[in-house]
Amino acid sequence: MAFVRDIKERNSASTPPAPPSLSDPSTSGFPSVPHRSQRVSAFKRARTENAARQTTSSSSTAYQAPVIGVAASGLAPALVSAPISSASSSGPSRQPSDIQGMLREIQAENENKVAAMSESERQRELQDLQETFSPKIMEMLAQRAQRRAQQVQALQPPRSEGSRRTEPAVAMETESEPASAPTTSQPTADRRTAESPSRLQRKVHFAAAEALSPSEIQKQYFPGEDPDNAHLQWLQDADSGSPESSSLRFDLSGRPLTIEEAAALPSHLGLHHHGEEAGQAGYTIKEILMLCASSFGPQRTIMLSLLGKIASQLDTYKQQVRRELMHDKVRESCLEITTQILVTGEKNSALLRETIACLYAAIKAEQFENLDDTEAIHYPIVDFQIQSWVQKAPLEDLMARVKQLLSSKPSQSVLTETSIRQLLAVLLALCYHSFDAADAIAGISSTLIRSFVTSLEWPVPAEEMTNASIAVQTLRINLACAMTSRSGAKAQLQASCYDQFLRFLAIPPWRANEGATSKTIMFRITGLVMRIFESVARYGLNGSLLSTAPELWLFVGQWTGRLTASASIDELALASAYFDLLRVWVISATDPHSMEKEHDLVWTQVGGLEWAEEALHVLGADFVRDPFKSGSSSRKDLGIAKLEQSAVELLAAWTAGVTKNTLRGGAEAKDALKKGLPVDFAENTRKGLQAVASLDAASSGSQLRVWAGLADSRFMLCSRLDMNVFADESAVLSYVRSLAALKDVYSVRGLRYTLLQSFESAKAVKDISGWAELAQSAILGGHPGDETSLLNMVDTLLDLPWDAARISSVSHPHGLYILRPFLHYAILPDLDVLVGPVRPLSSMLRVTTTLRRGTVARNIRTGAVAGLPLSQDWLFAPFNALLKRRSSPVFKQLPPAWNATRLQVLRATFVLADLLLRPSQINERAMTGSQTLLNLMKVFVLEQVDPADDEETVQSELFRDPVIEQSMGRFLAPLLRSSEQQPSSKIENMADIAKSFLGTATTFYQFYYDFIELYESISLGHKIFGQLALPPLAHTYPLDYRKLIWCEQSSVLRTLRMSFDDVPREHGTLGTYFEPIEEDDDILRGYARALVEGAVKPRTHPFLYNLAAHHVVGAVWTTEGEMIEDKAALWRSVKESGDEELVEALYWRRTDLGERALESVLRGEEKVEEAVYRKRRMV
The missing domain is CATH 1.25.10 (Leucine-rich Repeat Variant)
Structure with missing residues (x-):
């Protein structure tokens, strides 16, 4: 700002300008219009006027080029601009031929000026230049000066050493002494410049004031302003970032930087930027998220790549870093940003690639790529962050964009192969996380199949392996959609997706003459197709597939009979899926004369087929060795065990089918089946049960689950064929107790249900208390998908021949059976979300909504027990219904003949709870103290008068009833004694x-x-x-x-x-x-x-x-x-x-x-x- 003081007003001209003269008026009164050939161009007129001014103005001076100073660091003098005019006071204007001479004069003048400067003057001049121009311009000027110096040296003739004059060298090194001024005469303008150096300096250096520090500038020009004012941030040093900054920073590889690294790393690494702490290297999460919205495409792409790298390494960071990233909600931000980019229809290929990679990392899709789809059905996959994102995400718009990106073959797609795989993995992960996502993905399944499955050349040649692997991922998505949601399976069925898969069975893998690698992936594809068919059939859908191409199933059955010990894991999986499909078809087939027909198939379609013979042939094969004897847990041995289980399950379903649909209960068919089994089948079943119970905790969960499933299937078949496995009832109960002692009770729960339901009826149970205790434990261990088994056990519990005196205290002719609607509702509160049972049932096919247990949405809106798994006080579920009698759905579902009073329901609840929970052991095993006290309090709160209640209920004080009062005293008594409890991080009251x-x-x-x-x-x-x-x-x-x-x-x-x-x-x-x-x-x-x-x-x-x-x-x-x-x-x-x-x-x-x-x-x-x-x- 100080250069304003250097501006001085000049004196005006001594002679005022003459007024303009008018041309001679025309006779017509209007100015005459000259012809265009007589007009003088503006360029010529300006040149004439300029020449006239130069010849008449004797006091004018030439415009001098700015002088570029040379610093001690070695910057060579450079000519920035040529003079506009350089004329003497008496000579004519310089012609174009003299321009080169003028340039040489100016160059010499500049060199003399630089040579006459002191070291401090040079430093000051260089500092002025550096403040005026950017480093790139300074470097460009230096390079141009060097090129010109080289050209001058090349044009000069060689001279002897003694004839050389000492003159300043035009080079990067200028440490030599300055040359003396030339003795030749100078032009007038040069002499005027030499005589008036201060005037020249004023013309060249626009900011002649001395440099001021930021604090001095603020004191001089902004004396009353706050130093922290946002408008004065330009006065602060860019390198003043606090080394004590606590913000977590990352380099471009996603590695966290320590505070010392962020302060010490050099700037050439590209980690310094215009952020809140510009002096610190690296990027904070806040800065990364901000730059991900940058309008500059490359910057946005780099930051999105960095965000994806951070998301992919979340589990590898130290705990403190993970805690801070969790606080910053990195995963949520990744999901929101990538969703926004995809939905807005971004077309930049690099940005799309990084967006998909970031979404792939944030959703943790990598863990789903190698997931066993048949195993994933058993365990819940719960990621609340993903589920929350799915609920808020615009699924319709997102799927429309995904459909657009995946609408072409891999060779014609705008995405790379890696991006296609990552995006498919994201879709697979979403199918496992949400019903809504699975339904949305099912809507674009036809596009995916057309792009990656039907376009696949079949049989698969060696050069198509990449496309075949993408087809496998696509089929896995279709399978996940079918297993996750009934509506998703129906959507794919209506889009005719499944009909297109028959081509893989028309030319089966075992008929292809391709290499081993190609055959392996062909068996993998065919196995997935077969598993898709089986999953859809478990909803009671697509039964017409059997009659569409019957010869295809005949070919597959013949192939299973030719399996040998050299069969691969994929071949075993295909055969297992085939038998599982046949089992579902057998279960869904009913008697054509029955009024219960609910499915597409009837028994006459399957009764004459040789499916049972195919299963018996596999059981008798040499390679199907008993896994309980070998004890091996290799993948192939487990695959053989699964194949045997599928074959045995088919035979068990076949036995139930012939019993229901043929004469004399299928006695003849069952005898033939019993003869076809190995002689020691029952004995091997008993040994297998013992092997499961003795399996140590070190074994894998997959091994225990496969072994328990096989033992369960064998025992089920023996029970339906009246083949005794246990000597008596006590042996069965003793074995169930041994299963309950296993560490992984979840994997054997199906076997426990089968054993407890193996009795003909409740009246056949002799050890009532023993059976009831095991049933209560099994019910508490139930999970989604076990509802049908648990409902059957509840009915058995209510029908057991309990002590007549205890039952009579209920004062109702149906005794404990009046609790059946309440207990059933506790187990199955929502019929809209019903998980298919592990063992399909004909009555459940049409109402099954999903096959996966991990995606079941809890129905908490009713305020009642929210389904499986049950809490320990589930027997008091009738109290919850009574408290909300006017709004509870269970009262709306009661049968018309149900006529129990509130008092009778309370009595029956206490009697059943007293029989099963054993109040003396409340603190140790059954209910917690908090659960007991809360349920006892409900009895007294029921005394609130409701206008909708009947007169009998309003007048009675239920807590004074002797039966209820005695029961409450028995449940409260254990809580009146002090007991030691295990310490807990959170006390639940x-x-x-x-x-x-x-x-x-x-x-x-x-x-x-x-x-x-x-x-x-x-x-x-x-x-x-x-x-x-x-x-x-x-x-x-x-x-x-x-x-x-x-x-x-x-x-x-x-x-x-x-x-x-x-x-x-x-x-x-x-x-x-x-x-x-x-x-x-x-x-x-x-x-x-x-x-x-x-x-x-x-x-x-x-x-x-x-x-x-x-x-x-x-x-x-x-x-x-x-x-x-x-x-x-x-x-x-x-x-x-x-x-x-x-x-x-x-x-x-x-x-x-x-x-x-x-x-x-x-x-x-x-x-x-x-x-x-x-x-x-x-x-």
Whole structure:
């Protein structure tokens, strides 16, 4: 800004300009129009005027070129611009032929000027240039000067060493002494310049003021501004980034940089940028996300690539880095950014490639590429971040863009092969995560099949291996869609996707004359096709496939009979899928004369086929060796075991089919089948069961699951063929107990269900308590997909020949069976989401909505038990329905003949729970203390009068019923004794458990408030009623519950006459009531008020009296016996208002004896009355 002072106003011309002269007027009054040939061009007129000004202006001076200084670092002098005009005061204007001479004169003048400068002047000039021009321009000027110097040296003739004149060298090194000024005469302009150097300097250097530091600039030009003002950030040093910056930074490979690395790395690595901390190398997550939205394509691509690298390495970072990335929600940001890019229709190929790679990493799609699709059906895949993203993502627009990107063959696609594979892996992962995503992907399946499957050359030549592997991924997506959603399978069926797969069976792999590698992938493709057919058939769909091409299934059956020990894993998988498909078709085929026809197939279509013979042939093959004897867990041995299981399952389904659909229960067919089995089949089944029970914990989950499945299938076939495996009932129950002791109970649960349901009827069970105990354990271990087995076991439980006296106490002719609708609803609350059973059933095919257990959406909107797996207090599900009688769906589904009252439902629930849960073992095995207390509280809350209730229910006080009161006493008794519980990081109380049935509309505090209101109005000092009011006074609950009793509803204290032995231990100890010491002033005043006013007395209210006294003393005095200053007013009010005995008792409590007396009581060593008063008398 200082250069403004150098501007000076010049004197105006001495002679004012003459006024313009008018041309001679024309005779017509209008100016005459000259011909265009007589006009003078603007260019010629300007040149004439310029020449006239130069000849008439004797005082004019030539414009001098800027002088470029040379620094000591070696920058050569450079000519920046040529002079516009250089004329003497008396000579004519310079002609074009003299331009070269003028340039040489200016060059010489510049060199002389630089040579005359001191070192400090050169440094200052160089600094001015560096501030004026960018480094690239400075480098360009230096290179041009060097080229010109080389050209000059090449044009000059060689001279002898002695004839050379000392002159400045035009080169990068200028450390030599400056040359002397030339002795030849100079032009007039040069002499004027030499005589007036200061004037020349003013013309060349536009900013003549000395350089100021940022602080000096601010002091001089912005004296009143705040240094942290955002408008003055340009004054701050770019390298002033704080080395103590805590922001996590990454290099371009996704590696986290330490603080020292970020401060020390050089700038040429490309890690410095215009961010919040420009002096620090690397990129923070915030900066990466911001640059991912850059309008500059290459920058956006690089940042998206970096984001994908970070997402792919999330699991490899240290815990602190992962925690910070989780806080920054990196995965969520990746999903949102990539979704936005895809939906907006980005066409840049590089950006698309990085977008797909980033989405692939964020969704963790790599783990699904090598996933065994048949194994994935068993285990849930729950990723809440992915599920949350799917719910918010515009699936319709996203799938439309994916369809567009994948609408061409790999060779014609805009995507690379890697991007195609990654995008297909993303689709596969989405199928496993969400119903909605699977349905959306099923909508574009026809495009995927057309692009990557039907376009595949078949048989596959060696050069098509890449396309064949992409076809495998596409078929896996189709299989995942079919297994995940019934609607997805129907969408693919309506798009005729499955008909196009028959071409792979028309020319089967075993007929192709290709190489081993090609045949392997051909068997893989055919096996996937067969598994797709089987999955669709489990919904009762596409049954016409059997009659469409019957010869194809005949060829496959003949091929299975030719399998040998050299069969590959893919061949075994194809044969296993084939037998599984036949099993479903057999199950869905019914008697054509039956009124229960629900499927496309009838028994006459399958009854005459030789499917049973094909399965028997495989079982008799030499390579199908007993896996229980070899004990091998290799992939091929497990594949052989799966093939045997599929064949045995087909025979079991065939046996059930002939029993139902042929004369005399299929006795003849079953005898033939029994003869076709190996002689020692039953014995081998028993040994296999023993091998499963003795499988150690070190074995893999796959091995245990395969072995248990095979043993289950063998036992099922033996049961249907009346082949005894166990000697008697006790042996069966003993074996089921051994399965329950296994570490991986999940893998053997199907075998447990089969064994427990192997009895002909409930009346055939002799050891009722033993069977019921195992059934209760199996039901609690149920998972989605086990509903049908569990519903059957519930029916058996209700039909068992229980003690007649206990059943008669229900006072209903149907006894415990009135609970059947409530217990069934607890197991299966939502018919819209029904997982297909592991063993298909004819009655379940049409209602099955999914085959995968991990994608089941819990139906929590009803506020009832949310399906499998069940909680330990599932038998009290009728209480939940009664509490919400007007809105519970179970009452809307009751059969018309159901006529039980509320009292009868409560009685039946307590009787069944008493029989199964064994109240004496509540803390150890069945229900937790919180679950028990909460369900007992529900009995009293049911007393709230509902206008819709019948007269009998409104008038009765259910908790006074002798049967109910005795049952509540038995369930409460174990909680009145202290017990040791395992330490837990989080103590779950009734407020946490109540959320499952109260929902979000009602809080547990409101539930407890209603409970206390009812206690005041109808309890009349009922002991169990009062006992259940105490647990929320513990410090595991918020202080609102204690404030309600001690401050707002303190009138209830007089009726809560409980000793220490009457207090429920929700978590096994009384310590939660006494520790930590209360700190809330309102509650402390409530304690003091109850003590002073006698609402709680030591003889009538020993527990509440000691509780209040303990907290008052603990709040007033420290452990060293010093009074806390803030609580002095509280103690003063107690001392002034309380009687002498109370004050003495409180004084005594702060002694060591008082503390030890309370500790002994809490440990249950002495009765409280004896301990407190005897030790007080000792003092």
